[in-house]
Amino acid sequence: MEISFVGKRALVTGAGKGIGRATALTLARCGAKVTAITRSQADLNGLMQECPSIIPVCVDLADWEATEATLQDVGPIDLLVNNAGCSSLQPFLEVTPDQFDRLFNVNVKAVVHVSQVVARGMKARGSGGSIVNVSSQASKCALRDHAMYCATKGALDMLTKVMALELGPHQIRVNSVNPTVVMTEMGRMAWSDPDKANPVLSRVPLGRFAEVDDVVNSVLFLLSDKSNMTNGVTLPVDGGFLAC
DSSP states (O other), rough: OOOOOOOOEEEETTSSSSHHHHHHHHHHHHOOEEEEESOOOOHHHHHHHTTTTSSSOOTTOOOHHHHHHHHHHTTTOOOEEEEEOOOBBBGGGGOOOOHHHHHHHHHIIHHHHHHHHHHHHHHHHOOOOEEEEEGGGTTTSSOOOOOHHHHHHHHHHHHHHHHHHHHGGEEEEEEEEESBBBBHHHHHHHHHHHHHHHHHHTTOTSOOOOOOHHHHHHHHHSSSGTTOEEEEEEEESSSTTOOO
């Protein structure tokens, strides 16, 4: 099954590294005109060297005013991938207001903001569109020291469903992907210790963590017209972890 995005305009947040970067590059290879957002100019420079056709945008999505001003110049968008996110691990009893605000500002509030701007344009043009939010299996399974991360991803899943409900009549589909541990460069470093990795791996029937392409392929499917009747779904990409 081949997927083409020729003639489509895509916006990917958190496109500097990992899943976001791979998604932006793959969308471009599939013919989309891609705008990539990240807060690191160095990451954008590297992305542009690899794919000069990508339109770079440098902004911190936690800054509502700066994001609002920046998005006005992005132009019409058909496909949106809300991938930007952050994590901060601490025991529940040690969570601070700053940590709470930082995670909710990036993982939830920024998704609301970017999606509002993009979806208003989709609605005004009457052309529909597709939005994919990158969530996590942490939205569905409690993880020690991940109170705020789990909470933000749980909020993102329900936001996805409400967006699907309200935007569906305008032919705007909204879904999420919910990966297990993903073997990005950071993921390989964080889960290289067998004592840490093996207890989680033992709960994955396929016996491995996800590769970046596993997630990207799911994102592309949900963006494409191959999933025209898929709306409001939170799709696990977890090798069966949540089935156990």
